[in-house]
Amino acid sequence: xxxxxxGGLSVLREIRARLPHEPLLYVADSAHVPYxxxxxxxxxxxSRALGRFLLDHGAKALVIACNTATAAxxxxxxxxxxxxxxxxxxxxxxxxxxxTRNGVVGVLAxxxxxxxxxxxxxxxxFARDVRVVVQPAPGLAEAVESGALGAPETxxxxxxxxxxxxDAGVDTIVLGCTHYxxxxxxxxxxxxxxxxxxxxxxxxxxxxxxxxxxxxxLAPPSATPxxxxxxxxxxxxxxxxxxxxxxGPDAALDTLPVEKGHETDA
Numbered sequence: 001x002x003x004x005x006x007g008g009l010s011v012l013r014e015i016r017a018r019l020p021h022e023p024l025l026y027v028a029d030s031a032h033v034p035y036x037x038x039x040x041x042x043x044x045x046x047s048r049a050l051g052r053f054l055l056d057h058g059a060k061a062l063v064i065a066c067n068t069a070t071a072a073x074x075x076x077x078x079x080x081x082x083x084x085x086x087x088x089x090x091x092x093x094x095x096x097x098x099x100t101r102n103g104v105v106g107v108l109a110x111x112x113x114x115x116x117x118x119x120x121x122x123x124x125x126f127a128r129d130v131r132v133v134v135q136p137a138p139g140l141a142e143a144v145e146s147g148a149l150g151a152p153e154t155x156x157x158x159x160x161x162x163x164x165x166x167d168a169g170v171d172t173i174v175l176g177c178t179h180y181x182x183x184x185x186x187x188x189x190x191x192x193x194x195x196x197x198x199x200x201x202x203x204x205x206x207x208x209x210x211x212x213x214x215x216x217x218l219a220p221p222s223a224t225p226x227x228x229x230x231x232x233x234x235x236x237x238x239x240x241x242x243x244x245x246x247x248g249p250d251a252a253l254d255t256l257p258v259e260k261g262h263e264t265d266a
Contacts, residue, residue: 001026001063002050005033005145005234007179008065009246011089014201015063015208016228021219022212023226025054028243030234031258034141036110036177040072047073048080053256057229060217061085063208065178068112071119085211091119091176092198094126099196100172103130106165109176111136119176133168137161137177144179147242149186158186166191175199182246231256 001008001015005028012026027050029035035043047069051062062077062084064070070088078086091113096105105127113119114136123132140161143154165173173195175181181199188197212218219226230253232239243251 001065002047002054002069003028003065003178004035004069005030005141005179006239006242006246007141007144007177007182008063009243010178010181010199011063011065011201011204012228013247014205018202018205019209019212019219021222021226023058023219024228025057025059026228026230027054027256028230028232028234028239030145030232030239032233033145034110034112035066035068035072036112036138036141038068038112043069043072044076047077051077051081053231055081055084059084061087061208061212063204064088065204067091067119067176067178068110068116071113071116085208085215085217087204087207087211089178089200089204090122091174092200092203093122093132093174095203096172096174096196096198097126097130099198100130102169102171104168104170104172105130105132106168106170106173107132107134107176108137108140108161108165108173108180109134110141111138113176131168133165133170135161135164137180140183141177141179144182144246145242146238147245149182149245154183155186155190158183159190162187162191170195172196172198230254233258 067089074088114134139157148154230251233256236255240253243253
């Protein structure tokens with residue numbers, strides 16, 4: 001699994017819970033977080049490099065744990081490695097439409113996701129009969145990346161991004177970035193417990209299980225916990241603190257030099 005930073009750990013937690021016997025490999029491209037303000041060409045380059053790194057380290061499937069990278073790079077990665085199960089992310093518009101009671105759905109997303117053609121297609125396919133209020137949320141991914149989940153400035157930023165959605169009367173909010181589930185307690189506090197929060201982590205975990213089963217790649221049950229390895233392109237000391245907070249104290253983190261990330265198989 002790779003992401004622009006630590007946000008994909010929210011998805012990795014779901015995969016670990018559903019598939020406890022599967023060894024996990026995770027790369028946080030924190031030197032380039034967020035991807036939302038990067039060009040599609042840059043995101044494709046990074047995604048190919050990180051995908052190759054993970055495959056070289058024995059990955060049997062790839063999860064693109066980033067909505068922006070999925071929109072930009074998933075077709076390229078699937079063309080590069082057609083034999084590898086590649087699972088992407090997309091904002092949970094369809095389940096949010098099913099969950100809304102009053103027909104008004106909010107979406108918190110990065111600028112890149114909010115402006116992507118993939119997201120526009122999701123709205124066109126699944127949200128024709130409801131009102132969708134899209135709120136780009138610059139700064140939220142960076143707040144999670146720094147580990148400042150409860151900091152006053154993070155609270156103020158979340159409140160500012162939530163207010164247009166609450167003013168519009170939403171009863172359901174899509175967390176359209178893998179970083180945002182780590183802000184759930186703060187969002188619930190500010191938005192109220194009556195607002196349903198929807199993310200795609202559990203659905204991605206189910207899809208990973210399905211794809212591995214289709215190819216007979218599921219790991220057999222084991223009496224010992226499966227391993228998890230982590231790398232970051234960011235500053236090791238700062239990243240280690242955030243990984244410990246978001247994953248746990250057993251998250252041993254290694255550095256992946258940024259130069260390595262510019263090697264592609266193209």
